[in-house]
Amino acid sequence: ADSLGALAAPINLRIGNAVNMDKLNVDATYTSLVANQYSTVTPENVMKWEVIEPTQGQLNFAPADQLVSFAQQHNQLVRGHTLLWHNQLPGWLTTGVSNGTISNAQLRDILKRHIFDEAGHFRGKIWQWDVANEVFANAWDPNPLPNGMNGDNFWVSHLGVGIVADAFRWAHQADPHALLFYNDFNIGGEDGTNAKADAVYAWVKSVRAQGVPIQGVGNQGHLDTQYGFSGAKLQDDLARYASLGVKVAITEADVRTFVETTDSLQTPTDSLAQFAQPFEFDQMLKACLAVSSCLSFTIWGVDDADSWVPGVFTGEGYATLHDTNLQPKTAYTTLQQDL
Numbered sequence: 001a002d003s004l005g006a007l008a009a010p011i012n013l014r015i016g017n018a019v020n021m022d023k024l025n026v027d028a029t030y031t032s033l034v035a036n037q038y039s040t041v042t043p044e045n046v047m048k049w050e051v052i053e054p055t056q057g058q059l060n061f062a063p064a065d066q067l068v069s070f071a072q073q074h075n076q077l078v079r080g081h082t083l084l085w086h087n088q089l090p091g092w093l094t095t096g097v098s099n100g101t102i103s104n105a106q107l108r109d110i111l112k113r114h115i116f117d118e119a120g121h122f123r124g125k126i127w128q129w130d131v132a133n134e135v136f137a138n139a140w141d142p143n144p145l146p147n148g149m150n151g152d153n154f155w156v157s158h159l160g161v162g163i164v165a166d167a168f169r170w171a172h173q174a175d176p177h178a179l180l181f182y183n184d185f186n187i188g189g190e191d192g193t194n195a196k197a198d199a200v201y202a203w204v205k206s207v208r209a210q211g212v213p214i215q216g217v218g219n220q221g222h223l224d225t226q227y228g229f230s231g232a233k234l235q236d237d238l239a240r241y242a243s244l245g246v247k248v249a250i251t252e253a254d255v256r257t258f259v260e261t262t263d264s265l266q267t268p269t270d271s272l273a274q275f276a277q278p279f280e281f282d283q284m285l286k287a288c289l290a291v292s293s294c295l296s297f298t299i300w301g302v303d304d305a306d307s308w309v310p311g312v313f314t315g316e317g318y319a320t321l322h323d324t325n326l327q328p329k330t331a332y333t334t335l336q337q338d339l
């Protein structure tokens with residue numbers, strides 16, 4: 001049967017995955033899945049600042065360049081991820097800020113330089129850039145600001161809320177043709193009201209009105225079968241951006257559940273999760289399919305053995321489309337049938 005990428009091509013939708021550069025061109029089965037199934041790729045880690053500039057002033061673009069050329073050889077478009085984020089920052093940066101050797105004024109210059117270095121290096125080669133990642137507050141964050149950003153966020157707390165719009169201005173100067181995205185989780189599909197989704201929408205609307213170059217919103221789509229999720233609500237949350245002239249994408253889809261941790265296949269502990277997991281993937285893809293401004297649907301992790309979930313969420317797994325032996329799961333065939 002046809003690959004996900006090939007099935008989505010006639011409707012102008014790209015299907016992608018996050019690529020682990022420790023496995024690409026190393027593990028043959030993994031590499032052929034990436035090459036054959038997907039029409040867009042995101043570097044899972046190698047475009048993050050800690051990898052790009054491990055020592056101040058010494059830029060390491062080699063692993064990301066390798067992914068960009070792999071993508072070009074396989075007619076895949078690249079989502080750049082990510083320029084402004086509070087995680088996976090280089091040690092010299094976080095240490096310098098915490099011991100006071102980097103002032104806030106210097107921090108601003110360092111961020112600007114980073115965005116020009118990285119977006120400039122890949123200029124013309126990136127389809128969508130996740131310029132800023134996860135700066136808005138969740139319901140559980142103790143210090144939300146009036147505009148909904150997280151007052152405890154590393155960048156916002158040191159440089160103020162305006163730094164996020166500035167990051168988009170700098171990225172646009174460095175690479176005028178890339179589509180610039182704001183990317184976050186818990187901003188679509190949660191049942192009932194979701195203050196975070198509404199805050200992101202209001203911020204995008206207001207900065208667009210000020211001429212800030214932001215062209216897209218990425219909805220990460222990290223779901224868990226134990227929490228409420230509504231595909232109809234996700235569709236609404238995605239669709240409203242069209243009236244702002246803003247594109248959307250599902251950028252990091254996975255659906256985790258509790259698993260038998262001693263079982264190498266990550267069998268769900270609740271047998272109903274065998275149905276809930278593919279169902280939620282199906283609902284996410286259908287929401288994107290129903291919204292013409294939804295440009296791409298990217299899954300976060302090629303297979304369950306490679307997924308970030310077991311390492312971060314204790315006792316959870318089974319989150320991707322392929323099992324730990326890289327065989328397609330029900331979630332895979334479900335998405336195939338949707339396309």
Ligand code: XIL
Nearest residue numbers: 044045081088133220252300307308
């Ligand atoms: C994760 C990667 O998958 C892991 O390999 C890494 O150790 C930590 O980061 N939201 C994001 C992604 O935007 O960059 C994160 O990726 C997952 C959550």
